[in-house]
Amino acid sequence: xxxxxxxxxxxxxxGFGDCDPAGIVYYPNxxxxxxxxxxxFMRSRGKTHQIFxxxxxxxxxxxxxxxxxxxxxxxxxxxxxxxxxxxxxxxKSVRFNYRGTVGDRLLIEGYEVRGLFxxxxxxxxxxxxxxxxxxxxxxxxxxxxx
Amino acid sequence: xxxxxxxxxxxxxxGFGDCDPAGIVYYPNxxxxxxxxxxxFMRSRGKTHQIFxxxxxxxxxxxxxxxxxxxxxxxxxxxxxxxxxxxxxxxKSVRFNYRGTVGDRLLIEGYEVRGLFxxxxxxxxxxxxxxxxxxxxxxxxxxxxx
Amino acid sequence: xxxxxxxxxxxxxxGFGDCDPAGIVYYPNxxxxxxxxxxxFMRSRGKTHQIFxxxxxxxxxxxxxxxxxxxxxxxxxxxxxxxxxxxxxxxKSVRFNYRGTVGDRLLIEGYEVRGLFxxxxxxxxxxxxxxxxxxxxxxxxxxxxx
Amino acid sequence: xxxxxxxxxxxxxxGFGDCDPAGIVYYPNxxxxxxxxxxxFMRSRGKTHQIFxxxxxxxxxxxxxxxxxxxxxxxxxxxxxxxxxxxxxxxKSVRFNYRGTVGDRLLIEGYEVRGLFxxxxxxxxxxxxxxxxxxxxxxxxxxxxx
Numbered sequence: 001x002x003x004x005x006x007x008x009x010x011x012x013x014x015g016f017g018d019c020d021p022a023g024i025v026y027y028p029n030x031x032x033x034x035x036x037x038x039x040x041f042m043r044s045r046g047k048t049h050q051i052f053x054x055x056x057x058x059x060x061x062x063x064x065x066x067x068x069x070x071x072x073x074x075x076x077x078x079x080x081x082x083x084x085x086x087x088x089x090x091x092k093s094v095r096f097n098y099r100g101t102v103g104d105r106l107l108i109e110g111y112e113v114r115g116l117f118x119x120x121x122x123x124x125x126x127x128x129x130x131x132x133x134x135x136x137x138x139x140x141x142x143x144x145x146x
Numbered sequence: 147x148x149x150x151x152x153x154x155x156x157x158x159x160x161g162f163g164d165c166d167p168a169g170i171v172y173y174p175n176x177x178x179x180x181x182x183x184x185x186x187f188m189r190s191r192g193k194t195h196q197i198f199x200x201x202x203x204x205x206x207x208x209x210x211x212x213x214x215x216x217x218x219x220x221x222x223x224x225x226x227x228x229x230x231x232x233x234x235x236x237x238k239s240v241r242f243n244y245r246g247t248v249g250d251r252l253l254i255e256g257y258e259v260r261g262l263f264x265x266x267x268x269x270x271x272x273x274x275x276x277x278x279x280x281x282x283x284x285x286x287x288x289x290x291x292x
Numbered sequence: 293x294x295x296x297x298x299x300x301x302x303x304x305x306x307g308f309g310d311c312d313p314a315g316i317v318y319y320p321n322x323x324x325x326x327x328x329x330x331x332x333f334m335r336s337r338g339k340t341h342q343i344f345x346x347x348x349x350x351x352x353x354x355x356x357x358x359x360x361x362x363x364x365x366x367x368x369x370x371x372x373x374x375x376x377x378x379x380x381x382x383x384k385s386v387r388f389n390y391r392g393t394v395g396d397r398l399l400i401e402g403y404e405v406r407g408l409f410x411x412x413x414x415x416x417x418x419x420x421x422x423x424x425x426x427x428x429x430x431x432x433x434x435x436x437x438x
Numbered sequence: 439x440x441x442x443x444x445x446x447x448x449x450x451x452x453g454f455g456d457c458d459p460a461g462i463v464y465y466p467n468x469x470x471x472x473x474x475x476x477x478x479f480m481r482s483r484g485k486t487h488q489i490f491x492x493x494x495x496x497x498x499x500x501x502x503x504x505x506x507x508x509x510x511x512x513x514x515x516x517x518x519x520x521x522x523x524x525x526x527x528x529x530k531s532v533r534f535n536y537r538g539t540v541g542d543r544l545l546i547e548g549y550e551v552r553g554l555f556x557x558x559x560x561x562x563x564x565x566x567x568x569x570x571x572x573x574x575x576x577x578x579x580x581x582x583x584x
Contacts, residue, residue: 015474016166016487017174021222021342022352023167028323035320036453039514048515049454050313060314067359076167076477077486161328162341167488168498174473177466182307185368194369195308196459206460213505223340308458313514315459368459
């Protein structure tokens with residue numbers, strides 16, 4: 001996959017406290033970094049997740065599905081770059097594909113499937129992903145890059 | 147301090163993932179367990195924190211101050227008992243004192259100072275602690291014990 | 293799936309601090325609870341993960357793959373039961389299947405694929421899963437149940 | 439306190455998942471950021487915590503005491519700068535003082551007291567802080583700055 005397809009990247013300095021007694025990253029932290037990268041992507045278009053949700057009558061752009069494959073271990077002192085390498089849009093969900101690297105070394109590949117959740121009485125229902133797609137693709141030509 | 151002064155206790159099984167590369171608990175986890183014990187204390191009186199706050203016009207019973215002293219290390223497989231051993235009530239804040247033990251061994255002593263936060267226009271202000279004291283002390287004779 | 297196939301279950305009281313600004317569980321916490329349940333399963337057979345690894349020349353029983361599907365949201369005050377409902381053994385990996393429920397409500401389904409990692413000079417290599425299978429299946433008739 | 443006394447600073451982008459249902463930072467995260475800043479300070483002198491400990495026969499530079507006062511709430515999207523503003527050296531412990539700010543706004547003040555722990559048979563004992571002080575103060579003229 002060529003770097004130029006990357007939609008957004010964020011860097012995380014892996015710390016001592018992110019690692020377990022085997023000296024490698026405690027794996028739920030990778031999911032925190034996926035989520036954090038997604039929220040950074042949101043903000044990079046100019047609004048926090050909260051503001052975007054308020055403007056679109058959503059309670060959140062929550063997780064429906066997540067997965068990850070661990071390729072090599074991360075350790076204290078590694079500079080981990082998490083990239084959103086592609087987005088697959090459907091009517092009621094979007095899949096973001098992630099890669100995490102330290103230099104040339106691949107640590108993790110994974111994905112998040114997210115939906116736009118609205119309140120519907122006591123329940124939640126899924127809204128169309130259109131507004132999120134328009135916002136993240138920045139069809140208004142305003143897309144700030146970080 | 148005799149055990150009978152304990153206001154509330156919760157048990158946490160220390161796991162592999164709670165420990166750092168030195169094989170001992172990554173210390174911010176103790177604060178998570180303090181906070182979790184406080185919320186368990188709230189619920190033990192019959193309501194979640196959210197319901198209590200909604201009923202009293204609060205946005206939260208948030209932290210003003212926290213401290214802890216580490217006496218001996220916790221490890222994977224330890225059954226940690228966190229106890230709220232006393233509460234010191236003031237008009238606009240309350241200090242909860244915590245002890246964490248594994249069997250007879252003392253791991254941690256600490257405290258949380260909490261305030262009752264209300265919205266006041268764009269700002270937050272502190273409400274009187276009276277409603278929280280009445281709720282936690284269960285002066286209505288309904289105090290469920292766990 | 294009938295309850296009697298469950299290999300191990302652990303209960304987690306979902307707390308205020310486990311939830312995000314939308315008031316539902318911040319999803320990486322579910323992976324922490326999967327991992328914690330696995331480590332509880334290990335201990336329920338009589339040894340911590342560390343002792344098992346030391347005895348078998350392993351540096352860890354680490355993650356190769358993880359996935360989860362979110363069925364309904366967890367909230368502050370929910371008693372979440374995470375169950376390991378089955379294990380699929382292969383030569384060099386094992387897949388544990390998880391379900392998380394609050395009462396009758398299904399919150400999450402997921403899996404972890406784990407391998408037994410040994411040092412091999414500067415690298416890691418996968419050991420056979422046989423010792424872990426024998427340990428967890430308790431073929432010695434000593435299997436304690438929790 | 440003037441900015442020029444700062445020993446080390448690190449920036450953390452506060453994310454959605456770092457916040458609780460009240461929409462403000464879940465407080466144990468601040469302690470994670472203190473710890474992460476300390477480890478960044480270690481690395482900024484050229485070695486990870488692990489390498490420093492290995493070279494000095496230590497199992498870790500662990501926490502003895504921690505405290506924090508919360509001045510104003512952090513929220514999703516805030517760029518939090520955590521600074522180590524001073525270090526107070528004693529024979530067997532060192533206190534690092536922290537400040538966390540978002541722009542001009544003070545969010546948190548706190549401290550960590552750390553000791554250098556060595557194995558002594560089955561027990562831990564405290565080593566002199568001299569090697570850590572020499573390392574962090576970079577008396578060898580090699581001190582890299584970040």
